[in-house]
Amino acid sequence: MRRNKICGILNLTESKSAIDPLTRHRPIASLPFCSRYRLIDFPLTNLTTAGVDTIGVFTHDNLRSIYDHVRSGKEWGLDSIYGGLFFFSDPRLDRRANRFSTEGDLLNYYNNIEFFDKSESEYTVVMGTRMLCAIDVQAILRHHIEQGAEVTVVYKSMENVDNDDQNTSCLTIDEDGRVRGLKSSVLHDKTDHVYMNMEIYLLKTELLTKLIRNGVAENEHCNLSDLLHQAIVALPSNGFEYTGYMKNIHSVRSFYEANMDMLHDSNLLALLKGSQYIHTKVKNEAPTFYSRSSDVTDSLIANGCMIHGEVAHSVIFRNVLIEKKTVLNSSVVMQGSSIGSGAELHYVILDKNVRIEPNTKLIGTQANPIVIEKNSVISRIVEGDFTRLTNIGKPIPEVDSKQSSKGFFHHY
Numbered sequence: 001m002r003r004n005k006i007c008g009i010l011n012l013t014e015s016k017s018a019i020d021p022l023t024r025h026r027p028i029a030s031l032p033f034c035s036r037y038r039l040i041d042f043p044l045t046n047l048t049t050a051g052v053d054t055i056g057v058f059t060h061d062n063l064r065s066i067y068d069h070v071r072s073g074k075e076w077g078l079d080s081i082y083g084g085l086f087f088f089s090d091p092r093l094d095r096r097a098n099r100f101s102t103e104g105d106l107l108n109y110y111n112n113i114e115f116f117d118k119s120e121s122e123y124t125v126v127m128g129t130r131m132l133c134a135i136d137v138q139a140i141l142r143h144h145i146e147q148g149a150e151v152t153v154v155y156k157s158m159e160n161v162d163n164d165d166q167n168t169s170c171l172t173i174d175e176d177g178r179v180r181g182l183k184s185s186v187l188h189d190k191t192d193h194v195y196m197n198m199e200i201y202l203l204k205t206e207l208l209t210k211l212i213r214n215g216v217a218e219n220e221h222c223n224l225s226d227l228l229h230q231a232i233v234a235l236p237s238n239g240f241e242y243t244g245y246m247k248n249i250h251s252v253r254s255f256y257e258a259n260m261d262m263l264h265d266s267n268l269l270a271l272l273k274g275s276q277y278i279h280t281k282v283k284n285e286a287p288t289f290y291s292r293s294s295d296v297t298d299s300l301i302a303n304g305c306m307i308h309g310e311v312a313h314s315v316i317f318r319n320v321l322i323e324k325k326t327v328l329n330s331s332v333v334m335q336g337s338s339i340g341s342g343a344e345l346h347y348v349i350l351d352k353n354v355r356i357e358p359n360t361k362l363i364g365t366q367a368n369p370i371v372i373e374k375n376s377v378i379s380r381i382v383e384g385d386f387t388r389l390t391n392i393g394k395p396i397p398e399v400d401s402k403q404s405s406k407g408f409f410h411h412y
Contacts, residue, residue: 006141007083007121007205008047010040011128011224012059012066013105018251021373022351028249029129030065032334032352034262034272035302035317038069039129039249041280042271047125048076049276050137054083054119058108058224063089075279083119088112104221109212116209124208126228127200132247132258134274140202140240149238150207151231153179154200156246159193168248169197169229171239179237182229198242201228245270256349256369259315259332263298285318293324302335309339323358330366348372 016023022031029040047055055078059066066087072078073085090108116124123144125137135154144152155171172181173195182197215227231237245267247258261267272278285304290296295310304319309326314333321338322328328339331348339345340358347364349371350356356372357379364370372378 005121006047006050006052006123006125006137006202007116007119008043008052008055008137009124009126010043010055010057011105011126011199012040012057013108013223014128014130015250019249019255021371022252022255022349025062025374026065027059027062027129029059030062030069031249031255032317033132034259034268035300035315037278037280039132040066040070041278042132042134043127043129044070044073044076045276045278046127046133046135046137048078048279050141052125052137053078053080054086054121056086056088056112056115056119058088058105058112060090060105060108063087069281071281075281086115088115104219104223104226106212106215106222106224106227107220109224110216110220113209113212116205119205121205123202124205125200125202126208126224130249131198131200132245132249132271133198133242134244134271134276134278135200135242136275137202140200143240144202144238147177147238148236149178150235151201151203151228151237152240153228153232153237154198154240154242155195156198156242157193158196168250171195171197171232173239177239179232179239182233195239195241196248198246199225201232202240203231244274252349252369252371253367256332256347256366260313260330262300262315263313283318291324294322309341317352331369351376354378 012027012029014028016028019028029038031039033039044055057066070085078085088108090105123141125140140152140154153171155173170183171179172183174180211227211231215222247254247261249255249258288301288303288305288307291308293309294307296307297312299311299314299316301307301316302318305316306321308324309322309328311322311328314328314331316333317335319336320333323339323341325342326339327344329346331345333350334352336353337350337355339356340360342359343356344361345356347366347369348362349369351372351374353375354372355377357377360378362370362378
């Protein structure tokens, strides 16, 4: 009798070019989110909450950032003597990262196909990290068994879909819930009612390994996602509707919007405070210090920060310094960044360890937020909104961990 019912596959070979420069040196899975999480935390939690204790992480580049965050998987209960977390990276794809789109990732799965045999699982669920959600994997399994389908694919019913996402597919589903076809989102009018493919698939492990072997025999340069797209059309497949909060992280704009969504209690509760607690790498920091000159409203702020200026409708990660007379509005500031006195930032995303010099002004828009690359130093050089970007990487002032916290607003 097989001990494990389901094994999990995290397919991290996701298209990330549209999120550059945030993904220039990291995969989508490593993107920081909501002041303390990474996007990989959500699929890992989805799987382990359902009792999945054997998970394979398949990637093609930048494995270091993933491994540094996940490590042994202790926070998700994956550091046991049974099952565990396994990392698979194709060296061939690493050397030719700029040709990944034509190389495909299927050969990586084929070369590590013994992982599926050793997992001793009857079913396998495949998911990525681009679709931000908190989903019940056991509910998908029950639905799959009840419907007697070969493949079950998860979808989200939406009134419209952003046409700037060239990689999203939409399903054609009949009244019985059977999948009849697959279309690109760009073929739909923005006002159409669509069933967005969330790229979460559940099927028997034996069927998946058969598909991988046949796929490599026919064309070793294709992707697993393409293989599964073909399978849900060619085989009896059923759709499983997800009704919770979901965001497709496919661009800088969607990443920004997902963080801003967490400032609304309904979205925050649906994603982070629902039936499952989202686990992440634990870091013990001193409480954030708010000086008397600070003015903070409608924001999520992690521990270890020092706030002296004005912050509104923003998401701030750990160890951020905001000096006096600073105005920060509708922005995302990642770990270790500092904003100098008199600076004014609206609709801006600061990556990790960015330093904004005093009196610098950066003003983006909600549709096109300004993105500042990791370890950059931004200084004002002329009157107006012109800036110079230099990757100096100078040390950022340390947070005084001895200061106490004044929690008079939503501190997260």
